Amino acid sequence: MSLFLQTIICGILLGAMYALIAIGMTLIMGVMKIINLAHGALVMVGMYITYFCFKEWGIDPYLGMFISMPALFLIGCLIQKYLINRLVEVDSILPENQVLLTVGIMLVLTETMRLIFKSDYRSVVTSYSTKTFFLGDISISIPMTFGFLIAMILTWLLHLFLTRTDLGRSIRATAQDRDAAIYMGVNASRITVITFGIGSALAAAGGSLLLPLFYLWPDIGHLFTAKAFIITILGGMGSTMGAILGGLTLGIAESLGATYISMGYKDVVGLIIFLLVLLFLPGGFRSFTRR
Amino acid sequence: MLKVDNVSVSYGDMQVLWDVTFEVMEGELVALLGANGAGKTTILNTISGLLRPHSGNIYFLGKEITRIPAHRVAELGIAHVPEGRRLFPEMSVKENLEMGSLLPEAKKKRKETMEWVFSLFPILKEKQNQEAGTLSGGQQQMLAIGRGLMALPKLLMLDEPSLGLAPVLVNQVFEIVKEINRRGITVLLVEQNIMHALKMCTRAYVLENGRVTLHGIGTELLNNQHVKEAYLGI
Ligand SMILES: Nc1ncnc2c1ncn2[C@@H]1O[C@H](COP(=O)(O)OP(=O)(O)OP(=O)(O)O)[C@@H](O)[C@H]1O
Ligand SMILES: [Mg+2]
Numbered sequence: 001m002s003l004f005l006q007t008i009i010c011g012i013l014l015g016a017m018y019a020l021i022a023i024g025m026t027l028i029m030g031v032m033k034i035i036n037l038a039h040g041a042l043v044m045v046g047m048y049i050t051y052f053c054f055k056e057w058g059i060d061p062y063l064g065m066f067i068s069m070p071a072l073f074l075i076g077c078l079i080q081k082y083l084i085n086r087l088v089e090v091d092s093i094l095p096e097n098q099v100l101l102t103v104g105i106m107l108v109l110t111e112t113m114r115l116i117f118k119s120d121y122r123s124v125v126t127s128y129s130t131k132t133f134f135l136g137d138i139s140i141s142i143p144m145t146f147g148f149l150i151a152m153i154l155t156w157l158l159h160l161f162l163t164r165t166d167l168g169r170s171i172r173a174t175a176q177d178r179d180a181a182i183y184m185g186v187n188a189s190r191i192t193v194i195t196f197g198i199g200s201a202l203a204a205a206g207g208s209l210l211l212p213l214f215y216l217w218p219d220i221g222h223l224f225t226a227k228a229f230i231i232t233i234l235g236g237m238g239s240t241m242g243a244i245l246g247g248l249t250l251g252i253a254e255s256l257g258a259t260y261i262s263m264g265y266k267d268v269v270g271l272i273i274f275l276l277v278l279l280f281l282p283g284g285f286r287s288f289t290r291r
Numbered sequence: 292m293l294k295v296d297n298v299s300v301s302y303g304d305m306q307v308l309w310d311v312t313f314e315v316m317e318g319e320l321v322a323l324l325g326a327n328g329a330g331k332t333t334i335l336n337t338i339s340g341l342l343r344p345h346s347g348n349i350y351f352l353g354k355e356i357t358r359i360p361a362h363r364v365a366e367l368g369i370a371h372v373p374e375g376r377r378l379f380p381e382m383s384v385k386e387n388l389e390m391g392s393l394l395p396e397a398k399k400k401r402k403e404t405m406e407w408v409f410s411l412f413p414i415l416k417e418k419q420n421q422e423a424g425t426l427s428g429g430q431q432q433m434l435a436i437g438r439g440l441m442a443l444p445k446l447l448m449l450d451e452p453s454l455g456l457a458p459v460l461v462n463q464v465f466e467i468v469k470e471i472n473r474r475g476i477t478v479l480l481v482e483q484n485i486m487h488a489l490k491m492c493t494r495a496y497v498l499e500n501g502r503v504t505l506h507g508i509g510t511e512l513l514n515n516q517h518v519k520e521a522y523l524g525i
Contacts, residue, residue, distance in 0.1 A: 166389070169390060179377065183373060188362065
C-alpha cells in the first residue's frame, strides 16, 4: 500500500513539472493555432543554460532557472518575431507549413547545443540530489518536492497574470478571437511574440526543475515535445486547466509504469495512455465538461 | 468626421466594393443599408483596417487613416461592434467589457463606463461573472454593444445588431442605439432591417452590389420608389 501511495505522490510531483512545460505549449497553440514542435528543444536549451550556470559558476539549478527563463523568453520572442511571424505574413503559406518551420527551429536548436556541449550525457549533482524525507513510511524525494512547489507557484502566477492583467487578458482574447481582439486595439502580432516568449520561459522553467532528475543530452528535447504533446491532447488543447490535469495524469501513469512494470517502460505507458485517449476520448478531459 | 472616398476593395481577384463614397458627420446616426452580400461588412472591416482598399482613401477627423495598422484604429476613437458579435466566448461578461477598454483614456474611466453600460443593460450586471458564450443571443448582442461603448468611442460602428434577434429585442436594441446617439456618440449603423433603420437615422446610404446607389435623409428614402419596391415590398 505504501509503495502504491509513494508511486502516486511521486507521479503527482513529476506531473506538475510536466504540466508547466505543457502549459507553455498550450499557450502558444492557443494564440498561434499551431503545434510548436520545437517546444521540447526549448526545454532542452533551458536545461543547458541552467546546467551551464551550475557547471561554470556553481549556481544552484533552482536559482539558475531564473537565468534560463528570461533567456528563453528572449529567444522565444525572437523566434516568433523574426521567423514565425515572417511566415505568417505570407498569405500563401498555410498554417500547416508553419509547423514545418517549428521542426526546422527544433533541428537548429538541437544541433547548436550538440556543437557546444557535444552529445555527452550530463547531469547535475547537488548536495540534496538524492535526499528524501519521510511521511509516515513513505519516502519522498526532496528535489521533486522542490520542483513541484516551484511549478505550482509559477502556474498560479501565470493564472493571475492571464486573468488579472490587461496583457494577460489580451493573450486569452487573441486566442479566442484574433480579429475581435484587433477591434479592441490589441496588437495581435505583438501578443504572439510575447506569448511565444512566455511559453518558452515556461519550457525553460519546467526543464530546469527536471534537470536534477533527468540526464541531459541534446536529443532529450524530443522526449519533452512528445510529453507536452500527449499532455496537451489529454487536456483537450488550449486549456490551462486541461494541461494541469493532463500533466498530472501523465506523471502518475509514468510513475505507476516505472514502479510496477519496469523503469525502462515508463515512457511507453505514457504513449499507451495517449493512444487510448485518441481512440476513446479524442477531445481529451474536456469531453467530460463540455459537450 | 468619417469620410470614405472612392474606396474599392477586393478579396483576392474578386472585387466587391466599387468606388464607395460616403460621409458621417459628428453627432449623426448614419445608416448603411443593403441586401445580403452587398458589401456592408466589407466596408466596416476596411475602415477598421482589417482589409486594405486597392484604391481610394479613408479619413477620420481630418486625418488620413487608410493604411494605418488595424490595431491602431481603435486608438483613434472608432469602436467596431462586429457582425455575429465576436465576443470572447470563454471570458466572463465583465472581462469582455474590460477588453473593450484597453486604451489608456478608456482604462482610466473603466469603472464609471462599466456602471453606465450596466445601467443601459441591467442584465449584463446580473450576469457579469458568467462566460459570454453561455449568454442568449440577445444578451450577447447587448454585451457586444456594451463592449464597444467601453472604449468611449467618438464613432461607434454597428454591424447588423438586430440580426437573429426576436422582434421585441430588435426594438429594444434600436432604442438603445438611439439613446447612445442622443448621448453624443456618432453612429454608423449597418442594417438589413431597412424600415427600422430608415425611421431612426439622420441619413442613409444604400449599397447595391458593392456600389452606393442611393443616399438621402432617412424619411425621404422611406418614400423613394426604388427603396419601396426593392426593400420594403410595397
Ligand atoms: N473573406 C472573404 N473572402 C472572399 N469573399 C468574401 C469574403 N467576405 C465576403 N466576401 C464576399 O464579398 C461580398 C460582400 O460581402 P459582405 O460580407 O461585405 O456583405 P454584407 O453586405 O455584409 O452581407 P450580409 O448582409 O450578408 O452581412 C459577398 O459577395 C461575399 O461573398
Ligand atoms: Mg455583413
